[in-house]
Amino acid sequence: MHVAKGVTRVFREMPRLVAVESCVFGEGTLPRLLVLTMSCPDRIGIVAGVTRFLAEHGGWIVEANYHADQKDGWFFMRQAILADSFRLSVPDFGSRFSSIAEQFGIFWKLSDTQYKKRLVLCVSRQDHCLSDLFHRWKTPEAGFDIVAVFSNHEDLRPFVEWHEVPFRHVPVAPGNDDPAFEEMARLYECYRGESMVLARYMRILPPWFCQRFEGQILNIHHSFLPSFVGARPYHQAYERGVKLIGATCHYVTGDLDAGPIIEQDVIRVDHGDSPEEMARLGRDIERIVLARGVQYHVEDRVLIHGSKTIVFR
Amino acid sequence: MHVAKGVTRVFREMPRLVAVESCVFGEGTLPRLLVLTMSCPDRIGIVAGVTRFLAEHGGWIVEANYHADQKDGWFFMRQAILADSFRLSVPDFGSRFSSIAEQFGIFWKLSDTQYKKRLVLCVSRQDHCLSDLFHRWKTPEAGFDIVAVFSNHEDLRPFVEWHEVPFRHVPVAPGNDDPAFEEMARLYECYRGESMVLARYMRILPPWFCQRFEGQILNIHHSFLPSFVGARPYHQAYERGVKLIGATCHYVTGDLDAGPIIEQDVIRVDHGDSPEEMARLGRDIERIVLARGVQYHVEDRVLIHGSKTIVFR
Amino acid sequence: MHVAKGVTRVFREMPRLVAVESCVFGEGTLPRLLVLTMSCPDRIGIVAGVTRFLAEHGGWIVEANYHADQKDGWFFMRQAILADSFRLSVPDFGSRFSSIAEQFGIFWKLSDTQYKKRLVLCVSRQDHCLSDLFHRWKTPEAGFDIVAVFSNHEDLRPFVEWHEVPFRHVPVAPGNDDPAFEEMARLYECYRGESMVLARYMRILPPWFCQRFEGQILNIHHSFLPSFVGARPYHQAYERGVKLIGATCHYVTGDLDAGPIIEQDVIRVDHGDSPEEMARLGRDIERIVLARGVQYHVEDRVLIHGSKTIVFR
């Protein structure tokens, strides 16, 4: 192999010295970060241009991810910058970054982890995803606040209100669901929701609602999509005799269960499992897949690219 | 959430245009790449400095990975550059890159995927890992050549020679194994081996041998390390009654089964599985874990950092 | 292949007729079952003898599991019988079954799923396993009741009491823990606990306590045992650089983290995950592994055999 080596010492002999400038976090503390996500047509010099800009303003990068879609010629990037190191405020960032953004045709977004994303959860009667998200909300690493829960049923009100979160009952009239979704849209904006999570919400959203909040609505579907679209996927899985069942977290679009997939996982079943047992086993996967999807979303790790996602885990 | 947005159009509205400069690969063709791996004390400006250097010489980056070890204050990077786009030859790279390397204290290596890594395999009597690696060697994406097979037994000679690879029988005398390993070291250098893969080689290498070829020897251990170090791990697993068995690919050091781990995986077993059945099930995991470990290694995706690895998958 | 065939029609041509005698359960209803678990020295005729006895009393078997440990010559069986079909009451069973039990040297137990197992949970400050078990308790398929929660801290009292479950604070004095565990033993019996679940209880039980309640205490250990016994397993995993982390549900014995393993599972990590991130990822595995272990235990699917378990899933 033709190899050029820079220095005589190789990696394995590397001293474990701690650089003077390094930033060592205390255990368990989560530093405040600025998260820059961006995309643009792929070309030479993007990373050099952007990272030079960040370095010039003191930005200490603690996590960086890149993806080049070679088929479409499009480039994606996520940079997590230590907020304390960066000498530009979030409002100032835009004006200073604009010349680089224009040069490369960059679409970008800058988030501050100090401000948690405001989630509205939608549920029906099942509470396994709801209780899981409430539990995670209480952990220090949750990047979100639950600001309200909407439901077409009253069942889960006591649980939600015990957590001191507003519970709004929005019943959906059969054959005329528009008024209900207009009310939900109004409430969502009223609570200043930034994302809506369908945590086993059992009604189909109308197309106008999906379009209005495109990229903001996450759903958990209880199958490994694209298998078993629509109703009663565990019964479909049982009838087909599959040996693994799954769950899919995806963005909601006007096409039922066809939006960009964020996360999926599966669990093994066998001939002895009835549809009811599959549903029981599947709930564990639904909860985890939805939790992961929400976490990736609120940490700005998900970039939507056409009908697919880039997930910088 | 406090968010600055660069442009009014957001990601999901992104046009699927193909940039003029983009490089679309034909299906199935693997482009020639230059792979730069490096590490240095972490500080601000490393990525900016290095990527600017690459951009100045036309380097089109198709894959990039970064890792900052915040505990040790050490930074790691891997850049895959399209060879055709880069205006520096491999020999010239060193002299031009030296000022940046000195500025940041960078240890670096540049590989050219056109030159495949020269592997020597060591085996005893079992052939499942050997035959798996031979099979992968024949695929277009293999980044390695098998230049010789060493064994302490004659059993696998016909299989190896049918593939037109030299087979060298090096018997190891009980109680006096140094002559055998001296011979293996001599042959390894004779065949200009660049890495040695212990594909179920059932002898313990002497410490001097491990040190001499540190970072070059990969082993597959048939347990999920650090559980079940040493001999007969499936029998140990059976006795302990574990519900999953595993395999571990690691670099060999003087400490038995304690070198830096590259890859691991597991498979489910239950009370009905005897040690022999565990061994049978385990072979599927051993083959895959070793194959992945070898692939990561030959593609320069593994950086050794003390007793651990960074694996840029 | 030498094959005898019983009839000309083969399996794939089997008519999908529903036998007149068959018992079709309505969706979602869980039938009342009698669960017979037993073990004895292995010999010919055990299954014939026992199943004939069950059939003579009308027992409709809906699930059956067998295991013969060929190394030890010991036989294990679990039979789930539809309670409505069986003409013997649970108290009468013993006297009628005794002649068969004596003939084969059978140790046996008969449980009625109508009576749910009485669990006492022990916790410290972390609530992810606790809240998960509370959630499952509310589902129709839970085979257990949570009759009390013991803790060495007061933190989780509000959550427990909201669920209207008694919360007993039993602080453990450093260097003199016997009085605390004597109190816990007294309370456990007071609440007529049938099993004790250590749901991230962070104190080591004294040997006398483990022996007194042998086979009744389940623990969740946050590593893939036998790796990383004892304190801070995620830190140990981080230091060793493993690529998968796990959790283990096991019966507690006097040997720390060495009791019979009931269930294990793992999740992938990489070089970028700090011990804190491993702990976060690991919590999802801990909850599921503990939940599965508890379910197998309360459904009498686990038979302890020396230092190992048979789990009839």
Added chain:
Amino acid sequence: MHVAKGVTRVFREMPRLVAVESCVFGEGTLPRLLVLTMSCPDRIGIVAGVTRFLAEHGGWIVEANYHADQKDGWFFMRQAILADSFRLSVPDFGSRFSSIAEQFGIFWKLSDTQYKKRLVLCVSRQDHCLSDLFHRWKTPEAGFDIVAVFSNHEDLRPFVEWHEVPFRHVPVAPGNDDPAFEEMARLYECYRGESMVLARYMRILPPWFCQRFEGQILNIHHSFLPSFVGARPYHQAYERGVKLIGATCHYVTGDLDAGPIIEQDVIRVDHGDSPEEMARLGRDIERIVLARGVQYHVEDRVLIHGSKTIVFR
């Protein structure tokens, strides 16, 4: 919990004595077994009747599996009997078992592991499944012989013939494939094939062929069915943006990729994986899923029940 207990000693105190009658196998030796598989309408007394018959003729059962399909009211059983213990020859079995078979309406089959199943493999150009099955064939636990390989291409002839297995080139004419499949049917019977394994055979079998050999043809499909039926499933998976790809081993029927599923598994992919990389990763899953499916099939662990399978693993 209401529990009757048979004896005062409980399981955990069970002596580890070895029963006088027990049959301890030497390590690594595989005993000769008779495997009885059967199904019938579910009713009380089947297991008692059958196991009593086996016990009366000295049958030592080493593995037993049961399944009752409560929806269809149908019962399935597999019994593995130590051949040396059984006093009936395979030909005698039928006449003696017939009265029980008639009483319960049993469809049954008895296989002798001494006689290995005769497999014919069909391949096109890709060899990863082929070489995997050849490798497993050489292990002591293989329950099959490879008696011939059929292909629509000549590419794999040298590999097959090196293993001293007949290679038959049967080209398929576009638009008129019946003559080719008539030739394959003739050859299959000529070689006394008992099962046909499509190991990445890239032609669609005509319906008459599927029907003629129903239950004898296994295929590996390179997707997690029912997702991505038909051609180029990895490209379909890439376009849909799924986060896991899979493989499915199933019996072939006249409906393309819709036959009863025997085994499935998946592997994680992400946005960075091109269709070609998915294909590379998928090959590892294809090989393992096909190998498992073939093993279950030749060990008579698979019972076809309508459009589904019961797999007694």
